[in-house]
Amino acid sequence: MKNIRNFCIIAHIDHGKSTLADRLLEFTGSVTDREKQDQLLDNMDLERERGITIKSHAIQMDYSYKGEQYVLNLIDTPGHVDFSYEVSRSIAACEGALLIVDAAQSIQAQTISNLYLALENDLEIIPVLNKVDLPSANPEEVTDDIVDLLGCDASEVIPASAKTGIGIEEILTAIIERVPAPKGDESEPLQALVFDSVYNPFRGVETYFRVINGVIKKNQLVKFIATGKTYNADEVGTLRLKQFPRNEIKAGDVGYLITGIKEAKEVKVGDTITDAKSPTTNAISGFEDVKPMVFAGIYPVDTEDYEELRASMEKLQLNDASLVFSAESSAALGFGFRCGFLGMLHLEIIQERLEREFDMTVITTVPNVSYHAFTRKEPDQIIIVNNPSDLPEPSTLDRVEEPYIKATIITKSDFVGNVMSLCIEKRGVIKNQTYLTTERVELTFDMPLAEIVFDFYDRLKTVSKGYASFDYSPIGLRESKLVRVDILLNSQTVDALSALIHADNAYSIGKKMCEKLRALIPRQQFDIPIQAAIGAKIISRETIKALRKDVTAKCYGGDISRKRKLLEKQKKGKKRMRQVGNVEIPQEAFMAVLKLND
Numbered sequence: 001m002k003n004i005r006n007f008c009i010i011a012h013i014d015h016g017k018s019t020l021a022d023r024l025l026e027f028t029g030s031v032t033d034r035e036k037q038d039q040l041l042d043n044m045d046l047e048r049e050r051g052i053t054i055k056s057h058a059i060q061m062d063y064s065y066k067g068e069q070y071v072l073n074l075i076d077t078p079g080h081v082d083f084s085y086e087v088s089r090s091i092a093a094c095e096g097a098l099l100i101v102d103a104a105q106s107i108q109a110q111t112i113s114n115l116y117l118a119l120e121n122d123l124e125i126i127p128v129l130n131k132v133d134l135p136s137a138n139p140e141e142v143t144d145d146i147v148d149l150l151g152c153d154a155s156e157v158i159p160a161s162a163k164t165g166i167g168i169e170e171i172l173t174a175i176i177e178r179v180p181a182p183k184g185d186e187s188e189p190l191q192a193l194v195f196d197s198v199y200n201p202f203r204g205v206e207t208y209f210r211v212i213n214g215v216i217k218k219n220q221l222v223k224f225i226a227t228g229k230t231y232n233a234d235e236v237g238t239l240r241l242k243q244f245p246r247n248e249i250k251a252g253d254v255g256y257l258i259t260g261i262k263e264a265k266e267v268k269v270g271d272t273i274t275d276a277k278s279p280t281t282n283a284i285s286g287f288e289d290v291k292p293m294v295f296a297g298i299y300p301v302d303t304e305d306y307e308e309l310r311a312s313m314e315k316l317q318l319n320d321a322s323l324v325f326s327a328e329s330s331a332a333l334g335f336g337f338r339c340g341f342l343g344m345l346h347l348e349i350i351q352e353r354l355e356r357e358f359d360m361t362v363i364t365t366v367p368n369v370s371y372h373a374f375t376r377k378e379p380d381q382i383i384i385v386n387n388p389s390d391l392p393e394p395s396t397l398d399r400v401e402e403p404y405i406k407a408t409i410i411t412k413s414d415f416v417g418n419v420m421s422l423c424i425e426k427r428g429v430i431k432n433q434t435y436l437t438t439e440r441v442e443l444t445f446d447m448p449l450a451e452i453v454f455d456f457y458d459r460l461k462t463v464s465k466g467y468a469s470f471d472y473s474p475i476g477l478r479e480s481k482l483v484r485v486d487i488l489l490n491s492q493t494v495d496a497l498s499a500l501i502h503a504d505n506a507y508s509i510g511k512k513m514c515e516k517l518r519a520l521i522p523r524q525q526f527d528i529p530i531q532a533a534i535g536a537k538i539i540s541r542e543t544i545k546a547l548r549k550d551v552t553a554k555c556y557g558g559d560i561s562r563k564r565k566l567l568e569k570q571k572k573g574k575k576r577m578r579q580v581g582n583v584e585i586p587q588e589a590f591m592a593v594l595k596l597n598d
């Protein structure tokens with residue numbers, strides 16, 4: 001055990017985690033040239049394309065140092081806020097962390113939030129100043145920033161370039177010398193922390209774990225404490241680029257387990273694995289069920305595809321346990337699903353995967369957060385509102401509570417004014433303002449989560465010219481004055497376009513929505529009035545003027561087959577449009593409320 005080192009890499013998004021991980025694998029000879037491929041750890045197509053690590057992975061390397069052989073377990077962590085719970089579990093499986101800071105961008109919001117997670121878990125922090133090869137790098141200044149943040153010595157910061165290979169050997173030396181070897185007792189009952197799981201269509205769910213105490217053996221009967229289920233350990237092994245089956249994995253080490261579990265839901269990140277016959281009495285603390293934060297309806301474009309969509313969603317859920325959905329129906333869109341996501345990025349990923357992997361064309365409705373409503377009749381009974389249409393009638397409503405977050409934003413001092421006005425506009429209340437250096441400021445706000453869902457990231461980027469980073473954590477629910485703004489097209493309410501909005505903003509947002517919809521909905525053969533309403537009261541109105549693009553006009557008289565062909569063609573062009581009453585609505589219109597300021 002004294003020659004094992006478990007470490008993770010933490011960083012703000014795009015500071016170079018994955019690239020550095022690749023370099024470490026190369027340097028330790030863990031990959032052959034043939035296996036070399038950019039961003040080895042990001043093995044989902046989507047991950048490569050978006051350049052972000054969606055799921056965390058683990059990999060083992062051998063390294064000899066001063067004549068001794070070491071096993072280094074690298075646990076890669078995702079960088080986006082939507083997946084922060086996974087970061088925290090990966091961190092809990094390690095004794096040390098490489099804290100990567102981009103030498104051009106310095107410390108950003110997630111650098112700090114991830115660092116706090118690591119410090120909470122008593123990890124040894126090795127600061128790495130990455131991208132020193134960049135012409136825009138500011139190594140001295142950024143080193144000072146790191147020293148200020150960590151209270152360490154400047155000599156402890158390792159200058160590196162994951163691109164050119166500078167500093168890689170120093171990093172490996174630091175891992176061995178500075179990260180403590182794992183503690184743990186092989187003779188104790190088995191206690192292993194689940195930090196990740198991956199769905200494999202052929203072998204079922206692969207569970208990644210770190211053994212804290214005891215030994216996990218092939219064919220042992222193991223129990224997952226949180227779910228209470230028992231399985232046979234069909235295969236255990238260590239993770240290299242491929243899996244290496246072993247007979248046992250001992251305390252301190254990291255490995256994978258295959259038990260024939262078929263659904264990702266059964267394996268929960270943060271759970272404890274123990275021996276079914278002589279179980280440990282204490283589960284590893286900190287287990288938390290991940291809760292979806294953002295809800296939206298997903299509907300098939302073609303109503304006939306409903307069953308197929310259900311099958312696709314079920315398959316997606318097999319390998320993404322954080323996706324939740326239940327059937328719902330909308331007067332406008334027919335049958336579909338109300339889905340819960342970890343955040344907006346997660347929503348986009350699911351939508352994209354449905355289209356790519358399952359060839360489904362779907363309509364996503366206005367996303368919203370989960371509210372708690374209370375009626376006058378039963379003021380103590382929580383009604384969970386994941387869909388605007390679930391909000392009780394205003395006349396019966398006692399109060400509504402909405403989820404709040406603590407938002408942390410780091411920006412340059414020049415943009416503090418802009419960022420503040422944006423956050424205040426978004427109903428934020430400033431809590432703190434700290435100068436990290438003379439140039440860089442950390443601002444904290446209490447804000448409604450719903451405001452983050454609605455175009456916050458893009459606006460923040462714009463007002464700060466890209467020099468702002470953002471992180472958030474939920475802080476519970478607070479009472480709020482919310483109303484439901486409905487949209488009527490051609491005098492018919494389109495329930496899928498309804499949104500819950502703070503009463504003070506309802507008028508201006510209702511007006512903007514009508515304007516936006518007028519721009520997005522194509523003209524049709526008749527005038528279409530667009531109205532925004534609160535209850536029975538119309539608060540805004542726009543009209544789409546009639547126009548007919550008659551594709552069959554150039555067909556003379558009787559040639560019906562040609563006419564049909566043209567109509568067919570026109571129908572294809574309408575993909576991703578939904579007929580609601582007699583109005584056709586394109587997908588963008590359903591998301592219009594998110595982009596009111598474009």
Ligand SMILES: Nc1nc2c(ncn2[C@@H]2O[C@H](COP(=O)(O)OP(=O)(O)OP(=O)(O)O)[C@@H](O)[C@H]2O)c(=O)[nH]1
Nearest residue numbers: 014015016017018019051052053079131161162163
């Ligand atoms: N010039 C230079 N570019 C680098 C270096 N390290 C990484 N990059 C580039 O920075 C970008 C982001 O690197 P990634 O490794 O994908 O960043 P990441 O932190 O893993 O990002 P996520 O996985 O999305 O959290 C890529 O375009 C890399 O090629 C470096 O040392 N020098």
